[in-house]
Amino acid sequence: MSPRLIVNADDFGLSPSVSSGIALAMRQGRVTSTTLMANRPGLTDQVKMLRDIDRIGVGIHLVLSSGQPVRGAAEVPSLVDETGSFPRDYRRALYHARLAEVEAEWRAQIEKALLLGLGITHLDSHHHVHLHSMFTGLAVRLAQEYGIGAVRSASPLDPELPNHQFTAIISSREAGESRHIISQSGLKTVDRLMTGVMSLASLPRDFDGVAELCCHPGQSNATLVAISSLNVAREEELAYLLGDEFADILRERNFTLTHYGEL
Numbered sequence: 001m002s003p004r005l006i007v008n009a010d011d012f013g014l015s016p017s018v019s020s021g022i023a024l025a026m027r028q029g030r031v032t033s034t035t036l037m038a039n040r041p042g043l044t045d046q047v048k049m050l051r052d053i054d055r056i057g058v059g060i061h062l063v064l065s066s067g068q069p070v071r072g073a074a075e076v077p078s079l080v081d082e083t084g085s086f087p088r089d090y091r092r093a094l095y096h097a098r099l100a101e102v103e104a105e106w107r108a109q110i111e112k113a114l115l116l117g118l119g120i121t122h123l124d125s126h127h128h129v130h131l132h133s134m135f136t137g138l139a140v141r142l143a144q145e146y147g148i149g150a151v152r153s154a155s156p157l158d159p160e161l162p163n164h165q166f167t168a169i170i171s172s173r174e175a176g177e178s179r180h181i182i183s184q185s186g187l188k189t190v191d192r193l194m195t196g197v198m199s200l201a202s203l204p205r206d207f208d209g210v211a212e213l214c215c216h217p218g219q220s221n222a223t224l225v226a227i228s229s230l231n232v233a234r235e236e237e238l239a240y241l242l243g244d245e246f247a248d249i250l251r252e253r254n255f256t257l258t259h260y261g262e263l
Contacts, residue, residue, distance in 0.1 A: 003211065004258045007213045008033040008152075008215070010126070011126070016042065017219040028242055031056075050118065058119065059124060064127075064129050065087060066126055068085050073085075078098040106142055128170050131178045137181055143187055150188040151182050152190070153193065194214065195214045198240075210263060219238065
């Protein structure tokens, strides 16, 4: 049986240029899934890019560290900085947030995304904040309540643990605790999570389960540079995903491309 691979592009809706890059990769069949940032302005118009693309999954990218809250700053004061925006530093989002306010905000994000009528396949989060066990139970409970069948998880065995950027956000211990919570919930998830397009080659050769490649393709411009430190790198990821090297790896490893809604 061939291994299955979900190629998920995070951050749809972050900016029109990011969304257009993701949509291009989906049209070319190289990205099979994306997750929406429901708190970003202009999302309703941007999702029009996805509506005529066949066999794709669309999830929700729960946010605590980019843009402004859907609920409004006054209703979730522990989640925002002095400007009324989410802090871009995910560590403040993790360690200063009150759980009740996170729940209120994530409910608002989920409900806004559901109104788009795309058929939501799963939940994940910006900067992987839901993979901290303090928030994993909440993400699981919300997925169950809103009829969303899957949640991204990480495993201590993942090739990108110990990638320095990933482990700055989630340790192997946190990954294990979070994965246990998700696995016990009955929700679907993947066996392995890889972050960054170049990490696919590090998946063990004998792997025969379901893996997710979490990536960040897009097209960069001045607007994106102003709101994200990941800008030109998105163009590089997009070029790699559309190129021959990535196609060769998919073919040589005999991956079956899929999305969370097909698990």
